[in-house]
Amino acid sequence: MAVGIEALQTLEAPPWLGAGGLTRCRQALGGKLVRETWKYSPLPKVTNALLAADEHQGPPVGALPPGVALHRFDELDVPPTLGIDLNRYPLAGIAAARAGAGWLIDVKRTPSHPLRIPAPALGVSAPLLVRVAASCRVDIEQETVQTTDNADFGAQILVLSLAADSEAHWAAAEFAPTADKWCLLQAHLQRNAALTLNHQGTVSNFLRQDVNIVLGGQGARLASVGAALVQDGGRLDQQLVIEHASGGTVSRIKQHNLAAGRSRCTFNGRIHIHAGASGADADLSNRNLALDPSAEVNTKPELEIYNDDVRCAHGATVGQLDAEALFYLQSRGLGPQQAQRLLSLGFLRDGLAGPYAERAAEAFAAHFTSA
Amino acid sequence: MSLLEVDGLYASVNGEPILKDLSLRVEAGEIHAIMGPNGSGKSTLANVLAGRPGYEVTAGQVSFNDTALVDVAPEARAQAGLFLAFQYPVEIPGVSNMEFLKAAWDSHLAAQGAQPESAVGFMKRARALATSLGLNPEFLKRGVNEGFSGGEKKRNEILQLLLLEPKLAVLDETDSGLDIDALQTVAAGVNRFRSADNGVLLITHYQRLLNHIVPDRVHVLNEGCIVASGDKHLAEKLEAEGYAWLSG
Ligand SMILES: Nc1ncnc2c1ncn2[C@@H]1O[C@H](COP(=O)(O)OP(=O)(O)OP(=O)(O)O)[C@@H](O)[C@H]1O
Ligand SMILES: [Mg+2]
Numbered sequence: 241m242a243v244g245i246e247a248l249q250t251l252e253a254p255p256w257l258g259a260g261g262l263t264r265c266r267q268a269l270g271g272k273l274v275r276e277t278w279k280y281s282p283l284p285k286v287t288n289a290l291l292a293a294d295e296h297q298g299p300p301v302g303a304l305p306p307g308v309a310l311h312r313f314d315e316l317d318v319p320p321t322l323g324i325d326l327n328r329y330p331l332a333g334i335a336a337a338r339a340g341a342g343w344l345i346d347v348k349r350t351p352s353h354p355l356r357i358p359a360p361a362l363g364v365s366a367p368l369l370v371r372v373a374a375s376c377r378v379d380i381e382q383e384t385v386q387t388t389d390n391a392d393f394g395a396q397i398l399v400l401s402l403a404a405d406s407e408a409h410w411a412a413a414e415f416a417p418t419a420d421k422w423c424l425l426q427a428h429l430q431r432n433a434a435l436t437l438n439h440q441g442t443v444s445n446f447l448r449q450d451v452n453i454v455l456g457g458q459g460a461r462l463a464s465v466g467a468a469l470v471q472d473g474g475r476l477d478q479q480l481v482i483e484h485a486s487g488g489t490v491s492r493i494k495q496h497n498l499a500a501g502r503s504r505c506t507f508n509g510r511i512h513i514h515a516g517a518s519g520a521d522a523d524l525s526n527r528n529l530a531l532d533p534s535a536e537v538n539t540k541p542e543l544e545i546y547n548d549d550v551r552c553a554h555g556a557t558v559g560q561l562d563a564e565a566l567f568y569l570q571s572r573g574l575g576p577q578q579a580q581r582l583l584s585l586g587f588l589r590d591g592l593a594g595p596y597a598e599r600a601a602e603a604f605a606a607h608f609t610s611a
Numbered sequence: 612m613s614l615l616e617v618d619g620l621y622a623s624v625n626g627e628p629i630l631k632d633l634s635l636r637v638e639a640g641e642i643h644a645i646m647g648p649n650g651s652g653k654s655t656l657a658n659v660l661a662g663r664p665g666y667e668v669t670a671g672q673v674s675f676n677d678t679a680l681v682d683v684a685p686e687a688r689a690q691a692g693l694f695l696a697f698q699y700p701v702e703i704p705g706v707s708n709m710e711f712l713k714a715a716w717d718s719h720l721a722a723q724g725a726q727p728e729s730a731v732g733f734m735k736r737a738r739a740l741a742t743s744l745g746l747n748p749e750f751l752k753r754g755v756n757e758g759f760s761g762g763e764k765k766r767n768e769i770l771q772l773l774l775l776e777p778k779l780a781v782l783d784e785t786d787s788g789l790d791i792d793a794l795q796t797v798a799a800g801v802n803r804f805r806s807a808d809n810g811v812l813l814i815t816h817y818q819r820l821l822n823h824i825v826p827d828r829v830h831v832l833n834e835g836c837i838v839a840s841g842d843k844h845l846a847e848k849l850e851a852e853g854y855a856w857l858s859g
Contacts, residue, residue, distance in 0.1 A: 586706035
């Protein structure tokens with residue numbers, strides 16, 4: 241593969257990658273597992289951009305509320321483990337090697353207000369680990385912030401580690417940043433931990449989101465609701481791997497994506513139910529609308545189930561607007577174009593939740609009023 | 612001039628002939644009830660009138676306010692004052708009932724060349740109407756019909772009827788699935804709508820609705836054709852004897 245092999249050779253692996261970590265990443269880059277999940281996105285280009293981009297060394301966040309502490313990985317006696325599968329996510333190893341030491345946000349008490357962590361649109365950010373202590377709850381808000389008008393490249397790794405009975409709500413938004421971006425969200429949930437995810441926004445760049453949620457402890461729960469409007473030739477590629485590794489784990493995922501104009505969106509949702517996960521309950525729904533004939537949608541449900549005692553629903557649809565609903569609106573006096581706009585907007589808004597919902601709804605509405 | 616004139620209408624649904632030589636005339640100020648067995652073509656007639664895609668007029672005439680309806684777009688029919696209360700109102704998540712109602716009303720005003728009503732004034736009117744129909748105004752914030760019970764959906768149809776003030780209301784089984792209170796509320800709504808200037812086509816299976824809304828004429832539809840017409844006593848006969856006598 242035509243990646244900057246030389247740059248790769250000279251990279252130094254951070255301690256958490258372990259001996260031979262980078263070698264493994266290099267090998268995985270050419271492997272089948274990675275090739276399959278990069279079917280619709282240019283892996284060599286992204287790898288090269290990752291190698292060429294500037295790095296961010298500064299702390300990811302300013303003042304923190306009481307009970308929450310910020311540490312650099314290399315200041316800690318024992319460097320934390322991120323639990324990222326480098327065979328699946330070799331870019332994570334490269335990004336971490338580029339950006340140097342990562343940052344740990346240690347949540348030992350439930351903070352009184354949400355943690356706002358800006359996500360720089362440009363450059364490679366050091367990995368950020370948010371560790372939530374048992375029975376604590378944290379809300380994290382992360383908006384991609386465009387720092388310059390020059391289209392460039394950004395990379396970001398966020399790892400959430402939820403102890404037993406803890407709760408986290410991660411809300412992320414982007415409003416048409418111009419820089420291309422790769423990001424990985426990795427989460428590990430212990431017994432009865434609960435994670436809520438909301439990702440929403442407008443995408444007019446290249447955005448690749450890798451998401452790996454490991455429901456590791458008995459009764460751990462994931463609820464994810466998201467919506468994206470992909471416009472102006474944008475390319476959205478979402479790759480989810482949800483692992484039900486213990487019994488009684490629950491996942492609920494709803495993602496509504498709309499491809500307008502000559503844009504493309506890809507969604508690959510894989511539910512993996514491990515042998516020991518009796519009583520696991522998974523429900524994934526991905527709906528896509530292709531508004532124009534030149535828009536492209538790829539969606540692929542994937543199920544891997546190694547236990548008979550599970551409930552699993554997986555739906556992926558690509559479609560046009562519902563004819564019944566169109567007629568209902570027209571029968572009330574709305575012209576066909578207005579009816580289409582309203583239904584498209586409704587489809588997107590149906591995938592909104594969390595603190596950015598209102599702004600996302602406004603951004604969607606703006607698209608349809610200017611269109 | 613009649614409000615609605617249907618003359619020798621033949622119509623097909625997806626190529627299947629359903630309505631066969633149907634004629635009907637509704638004058639302003641009149642309420643006509645249409646009854647008939649399941650599958651006799653009642654909803655087909657309603658949908659043909661509203662201009663639903665896939666419902667094709669193959670022969671005959673339909674005119675509304677002296678304008679031929681065939682080839683008129685559904686939204687233009689609505690703007691001209693034709694309203695269909697759906698037998699199965701559609702759920703539209705993500706579009707709030709209020710914004711839907713406002714968009715519908717604005718389209719009517721725009722068609723008349725009028726200025727849009729202020730959002731505040733309209734919302735006040737919509738909330739008051741909802742309350743009068745036994746719908747909590749909170750329903751206006753929810754997605755259109757989203758998660759509404761059967762009865763709530765039907766009340767919502769009547770809410771739209773009263774807000775849009777059409778000239779002809781076609782109500783397709785708006786009474787089906789309603790409890791006694793809801794039935795009275797819906798009937799009161801229709802009676803409130805009723806005036807010397809407008810007309811109602813009431814599709815129903817039940818005589819009990821006609822105790823609350825007294826029709827001027829009752830028609831029996833069978834196999835796509837009106838086979839009997841009469842006054843309100845015809846509905847009572849149907850209630851007592853069913854439809855068996857149609858084929859006898
Ligand atoms: N999309 C369609 N394609 C083919 N046939 C259809 C379609 N829709 C309706 N029909 C047929 O047209 C006939 C009339 O249906 P319609 O819905 O008008 O009956 P109805 O009188 O309203 O019945 P109900 O009392 O059950 O509501 C039925 O035989 C039905 O199966
Ligand atoms: Mg019917």
